[in-house]
Amino acid sequence: MQRRRPTIHEVAKVAGVSISSVSRALNGNTSNAEMVARVEAAVQQLGYVPSQVAQSLKTRHTAQVAFAMEDIGNAAYLEMVRQIQPVLRDAGYRLLLHSTGADVEDEVSVLDSLSQNYVDGLILCPLRVTGRHVAALRETAVPVIVIGLLPDDVSVDNVRADSRVGARMAVEHLYAAGARRIAFIDGPIDTVPGEARYAGYRAGLAACGLPLDDDLVEFADFQFESGRRAAREVLTRTDVDAVFGANDLIAMGTLHALRELGRTVPDDVRVVGMDDTTLAATSFPPLSSVSLGSADRGRIAAKLLLARMNGDDSPPERVTVPPSLTIRESSR
Amino acid sequence: MQRRRPTIHEVAKVAGVSISSVSRALNGNTSNAEMVARVEAAVQQLGYVPSQVAQSLKTRHTAQVAFAMEDIGNAAYLEMVRQIQPVLRDAGYRLLLHSTGADVEDEVSVLDSLSQNYVDGLILCPLRVTGRHVAALRETAVPVIVIGLLPDDVSVDNVRADSRVGARMAVEHLYAAGARRIAFIDGPIDTVPGEARYAGYRAGLAACGLPLDDDLVEFADFQFESGRRAAREVLTRTDVDAVFGANDLIAMGTLHALRELGRTVPDDVRVVGMDDTTLAATSFPPLSSVSLGSADRGRIAAKLLLARMNGDDSPPERVTVPPSLTIRESSR
DNA sequence: CCCGGCCCTGGAAACGTTTCCGGGATGTCC
DNA sequence: GGACATCCCGGAAACGTTTCCAGGGCCGGG
Missing domain, CATH: 3.40.50.2300 (Response regulator)
Incomplete structure (x- = not known):
């Protein structure tokens, strides 16, 4: 524990090749099978795991997505999380949770710093939408999907219940x-x-x-x-x-x-x-x-976000999930 | 949107100082008030936000913690999340969620890659504990707290219910x-x-x-x-x-x-x-x-993890939260 | 047999920070 | 007034990757 991790340089040394070759071998950018084998042997031997941080710095994406809502304890949000998580995970993204406690300050700070940072995309469920939200939404560096009502003039993807x-x-x-x-x-x-x-x-x-x-x-x-x-x-x-x-x-x-x-x-x-x-x-x-289709909204938002992160730059979408009434004994 | 973000170099240029000075000013490592003011003005003007990824690469910590459990839909885990989140957030950490779906493969991969990576610590709630779990636990590069039963010979911090x-x-x-x-x-x-x-x-x-x-x-x-x-x-x-x-x-x-x-x-x-x-x-x-004190266990695990991440290297702790019975009408 | 093109490899730059180090200016004490 | 210590700032290296680029070997065609 707390042992220093081997870097790509050490792998390269052990395998007797250059770091570029190691990188290529690991990312499938080489056709030399023997090279791949040697690199993998070295990786195995050293227990090498690439630093995701360094990769992120270089490739400019983090494989992380944030979901910000008021309180994870709320069953409706929970339902969303349950839908969002598998969609994103299957696409190789990790899900970051952000309970804002309905604090405007906190939500806005999520928007304008969090979203400019360690995250490739954001799904936001604001309880209240203020002018500062709107301003921050215009400035984000990564795709944002808002679940919930949004003023008409804000051009951001939006999944809403009715x-x-x-x-x-x-x-x-x-x-x-x-x-x-x-x-x-x-x-x-x-x-x-x-x-x-x-x-x-x-x-x-x-x-x-x-x-x-x-x-x-x-x-x-x-x-x-x-x-x-x-x-x-x-x-x-x-x-x-x-x-x-x-x-x-x-x-x-x-x-x-x-x-x-x-x-x-x-x-x-x-x-x-x-x-x-x-x-x-x-x-x-x-x-x-x-x-109000919480599960659907979550799933749709996740898919929308995935498309945006894959470079889809069609005009912002506005999806409204229709409500449906389930009649049980309490009103029969 | 999708505009390239300004870097510390641009801030330095606008402020007419060196990047080292900008870094120092922003991190409070300077006593020159005028310098701080100039830097902050430039930051304001450019809308600069430091790249957390680059910071992480340099400082070797990510300000992120992962919580891995079987299914976020389970109310007991939810209770834990609700306790863990604020403790970590107040300490400046973000919470990463990982629903494993009780898949051993997935849990182990969380342990031996996730924990070696983009995360400063991990709280794990395994439903089943296999030999591979144990092996992976010995190898992690960051502190791990396990909530749940663990074999006695595994020396990892452990918060358990009875x-x-x-x-x-x-x-x-x-x-x-x-x-x-x-x-x-x-x-x-x-x-x-x-x-x-x-x-x-x-x-x-x-x-x-x-x-x-x-x-x-x-x-x-x-x-x-x-x-x-x-x-x-x-x-x-x-x-x-x-x-x-x-x-x-x-x-x-x-x-x-x-x-x-x-x-x-x-x-x-x-x-x-x-x-x-x-x-x-x-x-x-x-x-x-x-x-079974889910809330307590979550809170304790979070605090334990915080201590470990702050360098506490006392021997692994084993905390057992005692159960308590709440009698309501169904058995009165 | 020689030359050109292609493919593969290694070197090096770059991503955006933090931090070490050295040099110049400033202040203080004799 | 000079010497020395102190402080502050800028330059540069480093974190661990990916990727560009150039060079060399090999193969095929002329």
């Missing part, structure tokens, strides 16, 4: 199932998803001819506990026959709140969540949930 | 609550945790004076669906008044199987899981679970 339509689908589904007092527990209103889901909720109400009642709306922070608290709030404050939670954790919290208040699901109150994480299928009762 | 004792605690708890026919749904027996938990289960039975009945034991693969299936199997096969699941997913599957079979929890059958993931608290009924 959580607005998704939220509307949830409301319409609940209405169709007979609900008329549909509560909504949102995440923070100043985040991109929080705002979009709220808009979708209102659009859904409008489409169903229901009035918007502020008593039916509460804001939490996308977590289980705060979801439970917010749900209790609404449920004790006013009359409710359905709850739409802005993500599955909030909806799970709602299920617990309902149980504590002695209400039954779905007979008494129907519940729908969002993101369709594994939680939804394993909850009790199994939770209806609007999938 | 899942054997944990499993035994679960059984004793169920016995104390009145259960006498305690079923066990394990993961694959040929994995380190699968084996340890099985051993703990048997030890628990022995401690309670209960016989080992093969009818009460079934093997799944640590997933929800296979856990549900295995639970159904056992529950229809024989008489059962408690189930211990080798992880929370299996226990969740068991809860669903019980519900489908019309048995109530905990009155009819008590259930205990393992890992105490967030799932446990949000399930219905809330799931009793043995915590």
